[in-house]
Amino acid sequence: DEIRNLLLNKASEDFNWAEISPTIFGAVFESTLNPETRRSGGMHYTSIENIHKVIDPLFLDALKAELNEILARPRSDSWRTRLLTAFQTKLSQLTFFDPACGSGNFLTETYLSLRRLENMIIADQTKESLGQIVMRGLGADFAGIKVSISQFYGIEINDFAVTVAKTALWIAESQMMKETESIVLMHLDFLPLKTNANITEGNALRIDWENIVPKNELSYIMGNPPFIGYSLQTKEQKEDILSIYVDENGKPYKTAGKVDYVAGWYFKAAQLMQNTVIQTAFVSTNSITQGEQVAAVWKPLYERFHIHIDFAHRTFIWDSEASQKAHVHCVIVGFSTKLNTKERVLYSSDRFQIVDNINAYLVNAPDIFVESNKKPICDVPEMVKGSSPVDGGNFFLDQEEYNLFSEKEPQSLKYIKQFFGAREYLHNIPRWCLWLIHISPSELLKMPLVKERVDAVKNFRLSSTKKATRKYAEFPLRFMELRQPETNYILIPRHSSENRRYIPFGLNSDIICGDANNMIPNATLYQFGVLTSNVHMAWMRTVCGRIKSDYRYSNDIVYNNFPWPTPSVQQKQKIEQTAKAILDARLLYPDSSLADLYDEVAMPPELRKAHQNNDRVVMQAYGFSVKDMTESMCVAELMKLYQEKLNNN
Numbered sequence: 001d002e003i004r005n006l007l008l009n010k011a012s013e014d015f016n017w018a019e020i021s022p023t024i025f026g027a028v029f030e031s032t033l034n035p036e037t038r039r040s041g042g043m044h045y046t047s048i049e050n051i052h053k054v055i056d057p058l059f060l061d062a063l064k065a066e067l068n069e070i071l072a073r074p075r076s077d078s079w080r081t082r083l084l085t086a087f088q089t090k091l092s093q094l095t096f097f098d099p100a101c102g103s104g105n106f107l108t109e110t111y112l113s114l115r116r117l118e119n120m121i122i123a124d125q126t127k128e129s130l131g132q133i134v135m136r137g138l139g140a141d142f143a144g145i146k147v148s149i150s151q152f153y154g155i156e157i158n159d160f161a162v163t164v165a166k167t168a169l170w171i172a173e174s175q176m177m178k179e180t181e182s183i184v185l186m187h188l189d190f191l192p193l194k195t196n197a198n199i200t201e202g203n204a205l206r207i208d209w210e211n212i213v214p215k216n217e218l219s220y221i222m223g224n225p226p227f228i229g230y231s232l233q234t235k236e237q238k239e240d241i242l243s244i245y246v247d248e249n250g251k252p253y254k255t256a257g258k259v260d261y262v263a264g265w266y267f268k269a270a271q272l273m274q275n276t277v278i279q280t281a282f283v284s285t286n287s288i289t290q291g292e293q294v295a296a297v298w299k300p301l302y303e304r305f306h307i308h309i310d311f312a313h314r315t316f317i318w319d320s321e322a323s324q325k326a327h328v329h330c331v332i333v334g335f336s337t338k339l340n341t342k343e344r345v346l347y348s349s350d351r352f353q354i355v356d357n358i359n360a361y362l363v364n365a366p367d368i369f370v371e372s373n374k375k376p377i378c379d380v381p382e383m384v385k386g387s388s389p390v391d392g393g394n395f396f397l398d399q400e401e402y403n404l405f406s407e408k409e410p411q412s413l414k415y416i417k418q419f420f421g422a423r424e425y426l427h428n429i430p431r432w433c434l435w436l437i438h439i440s441p442s443e444l445l446k447m448p449l450v451k452e453r454v455d456a457v458k459n460f461r462l463s464s465t466k467k468a469t470r471k472y473a474e475f476p477l478r479f480m481e482l483r484q485p486e487t488n489y490i491l492i493p494r495h496s497s498e499n500r501r502y503i504p505f506g507l508n509s510d511i512i513c514g515d516a517n518n519m520i521p522n523a524t525l526y527q528f529g530v531l532t533s534n535v536h537m538a539w540m541r542t543v544c545g546r547i548k549s550d551y552r553y554s555n556d557i558v559y560n561n562f563p564w565p566t567p568s569v570q571q572k573q574k575i576e577q578t579a580k581a582i583l584d585a586r587l588l589y590p591d592s593s594l595a596d597l598y599d600e601v602a603m604p605p606e607l608r609k610a611h612q613n614n615d616r617v618v619m620q621a622y623g624f625s626v627k628d629m630t631e632s633m634c635v636a637e638l639m640k641l642y643q644e645k646l647n648n649n
Helices: 002-014 022-030 035-040 048-071 079-093 105-124 159-184 235-244 263-273 293-305 399-408 410-415 422-427 441-445 448-462 467-474 525-531 534-543 555-559 569-587 605-622 631-648
Strands: 096-098 126-129 132-135 152-156 198-201 220-223 279-285 308-318 328-336 344-348 351-355 416-420 432-434 489-493 506-508 517-521 545-547 550-552
Touching: 022 105, 022 159, 048 079, 048 105, 048 220, 048 279, 048 308, 048 328, 048 344, 079 105, 096 105, 105 126, 105 152, 105 159, 105 220, 152 159, 159 198, 220 263, 235 263, 263 279, 263 293, 263 328, 279 308, 399 410, 399 448, 410 416, 410 448, 416 422, 422 489, 432 448, 441 448, 448 467, 489 525, 517 555, 525 534, 525 569, 525 605, 534 555, 534 605, 534 631, 569 605
Parallel strands: 096 152, 096 220, 152 198, 220 279, 308 344
Antiparallel strands: 126 132, 279 328, 308 328, 344 351, 416 432, 489 506, 489 517, 545 550
């Protein structure tokens, strides 16, 4: 009864639907979907502002500029009317396709935008003369609207969203008809609905797009395909991707199972665009432009279909008009296969720059792919993961347990060492572990508390479903994966906040390093200085994987592919000095954790100055300009060095 009252009384009598935004209309209805349906389908709905981040650089900016140039001609120019008529015809011949159209937001906003341009033409062709309306070149029977919703095509898998999308387009058509009526001051017939809204229900990754709209008739592909990471895909979604990401022989690429669901739309678009002037722009989760996915997603598109990126928005937070907003970190990529005569534009936050090239990492650099490497491309020590206990927590002690062992079994203290997981390391959280590598049987049997822990480790491993774990029940005194060096090592937390300019690497010796970190055994101050510099951080920010937008540092992508400098003896000594100064500056604040010290607001001036000095000497070792090299310029140079290293190896 309540719903019926809302629909029949409140919604129909008290609310004026005539001027509702069709995009908000779509989002309102879509927000009634089951949240699980939305999550599993990767559905995230779109604000008008964000739609324009896609459609403006894709086509709308150029259309507006073209129209304004014609309108700027003097009215006495005989070509003016002909050019306006030709431009209006051009608008009516453009065809738009959203292969993941949801509630139709991209299609409706594009239709509205084109009709507003058309209404500018109609307004210009209309003038008042002696109180009467005269339509220049349109005749007494007005038939001047040429842009139609029949120019718009979509595919959507959810049947309810298909109906909403069609309705939103009809609302948009009705609203623009009213705007035209206010210009020409005459009534225009709209009802009954005559124009077809070309929205097809189905799985866009299983449909032949040319059956929806022939590619020789298509102008632009656009949209916001589902945001589903490869680890969250259903069996059917994984099969979708494996059926699309195939080589020339129809065999799935080796990395096809490790790409986000949205990649399927990129592949199908690139395939369709071959030998055409079609241009495409999609919204995507930023993960397809970071880390190992870059080569997996983009390399086939470059090599098979010869695409190039025309414009891009680097990572930003994507909001929608829906009640349950989607706070996801996104990029927008506009690409084509045609010869690009337009300037390439790279957007970052509210700024943009004209660039020579935009590569798949969305930086102004050559088109290269930093792929997984088992060994460093330079002559440097290998990076390994920290040690993994696989112990059911039985090796570990918190402060209270440490105090108990100190009191009850003080002889055990020489076998208890400080332990660093990433969290303990960054936030200075005290944690210890039993480190029983060199304990003798007689010593162990004299310490019942320690022996109890060892027995628990053995039983935990024996109960495992994994054969390898059960085998290690025979070695209950040690971590299962043991990699702890006996020398100095550089500690790198594998995950770190994007809000830090520098990941706080450490240089340690006797603290046990857990597998939430990577480490470089036998490390030197020189290596620490290079790795903690802004040069390495710029490389890391560009090629590392992300969790949301936080850094995920890996040895096989970030470290192994990093092109090191070739410093002189003097430059190397300077880097060692500035590296030590960073470590000394940290010691000035013993009560502060590394998370505190590397907070961009709270960072102490001594530490910031030490990092800046280190940045300067590392840049000099590369031969980079300290004064005027931006981070993107630095990355471009590093990518060139990377390419040279690969070619020489």
